[in-house]
Amino acid sequence: MKLLKRLYSIHSKSGKEQKMIKFLLWWIKTNIPGAKVELDKKVGNIYVTKGVSDSYPCIVSHIDQVQDTHSRDFKAIETHDIIFGWSPKKKEFQGLGADDKNGVWVTLKILQKYDCMKAAFFVGEETGCVGSSKADMDFFKDCRFVLQCDRRGSNDLITSICATELCSTEFITATDFNRFGYHVEDGAMTDVLTLKENGLSVSCVNMSCGYYEPHTDHEYTVKADLFNCLTFVEHIIENCTHHFPHEFDWYAAYGCRYDEFYYDFYDEIYQLVQSHPDITIDQLEAAFRDYIPKVSRNDLGMTLELVRQDLEYAELETDSYGTLRI
Numbered sequence: 001m002k003l004l005k006r007l008y009s010i011h012s013k014s015g016k017e018q019k020m021i022k023f024l025l026w027w028i029k030t031n032i033p034g035a036k037v038e039l040d041k042k043v044g045n046i047y048v049t050k051g052v053s054d055s056y057p058c059i060v061s062h063i064d065q066v067q068d069t070h071s072r073d074f075k076a077i078e079t080h081d082i083i084f085g086w087s088p089k090k091k092e093f094q095g096l097g098a099d100d101k102n103g104v105w106v107t108l109k110i111l112q113k114y115d116c117m118k119a120a121f122f123v124g125e126e127t128g129c130v131g132s133s134k135a136d137m138d139f140f141k142d143c144r145f146v147l148q149c150d151r152r153g154s155n156d157l158i159t160s161i162c163a164t165e166l167c168s169t170e171f172i173t174a175t176d177f178n179r180f181g182y183h184v185e186d187g188a189m190t191d192v193l194t195l196k197e198n199g200l201s202v203s204c205v206n207m208s209c210g211y212y213e214p215h216t217d218h219e220y221t222v223k224a225d226l227f228n229c230l231t232f233v234e235h236i237i238e239n240c241t242h243h244f245p246h247e248f249d250w251y252a253a254y255g256c257r258y259d260e261f262y263y264d265f266y267d268e269i270y271q272l273v274q275s276h277p278d279i280t281i282d283q284l285e286a287a288f289r290d291y292i293p294k295v296s297r298n299d300l301g302m303t304l305e306l307v308r309q310d311l312e313y314a315e316l317e318t319d320s321y322g323t324l325r326i
Contacts, residue, residue, distance in 0.1 A: 044123040
């Protein structure tokens with residue numbers, strides 16, 4: 001547990017992940033010699049490739065946390081069953097950032113154990129998947145699947161998010177999830193969904209990794225649940241040895257939501273464009289910021305194009321002979 005408690009001790013609020021980035025670069029260099037490590041200096045994401053293979057198992061995690069501060073005397077207290085954060089001076093609980101430092105821990109342990117692996121560490125997940133939205137998607141082209149351990153509790157295997165399928169039925173079956181006490185669930189926004197939206201063409205899942213009461217000062221980790229997650233990940237890597245393709249279904253993910261948006265807000269956009277014919281997509285996006293990310297920039301662009309076409313048609317006038325003229 002020394003490594004895990006060290007991760008907990010590094011405060012890495014979203015947008016201020018520099019200490020965690022520095023630690024990970026040092027730890028990987030020290031403990032995984034020969035691994036290729038790439039830092040996207042502009043974004044802050046870290047990409048690791050270990051070994052040479054035609055296809056790699058891949059695991060991702062995010063390095064930021066929600067909690068604003070840690071006291072200088074913050075300690076990760078380990079009992080027989082759980083780990084929690086504590087400030088002796090203030091005599092108060094403080095959040096571990098186990099969401100998603102548990103996932104970071106699993107990722108590092110997996111990188112240590114297997115000869116051929118890929119891993120990515122993303123910044124800014126808690127503020128809208130900032131890092132994964134700017135991920136280098138070429139990094140994932142030779143991956144056979146992508147795993148993320150970023151779910152509270154002990155037994156959720158997230159195979160869809162907001163009704164968006166993340167993986168094939170073949171991959172779900174191959175994981176043998178029942179053996180480890182997991183069950184299939186729909187989940188919430190995290191990096192694997194963003195990767196899928198960005199064009200990830202292989203199966204991906206998110207899974208419970210033993211943290212509870214995330215985003216609070218009472219956050220804690222149940223060690224047995226975290227170890228079970230690690231064992232489950234090891235099982236998938238060792239037994240899911242071929243490629244598991246899965247394409248993102250745009251309409252299943254967004255079509256119905258786009259239709260709903262289109263019918264609800266078409267008239268409002270029509271009036272905006274009518275009053276401001278030179279309105280840009282950036283200005284329109286700002287005007288509808290409250291509906292983002294429910295409606296993507298592409299959705300707004302599609303609607304804007306349709307509105308402009310309709311406005312062009314509206315300029316047609318019918319003369320007394322029924323012919324149309326501009």
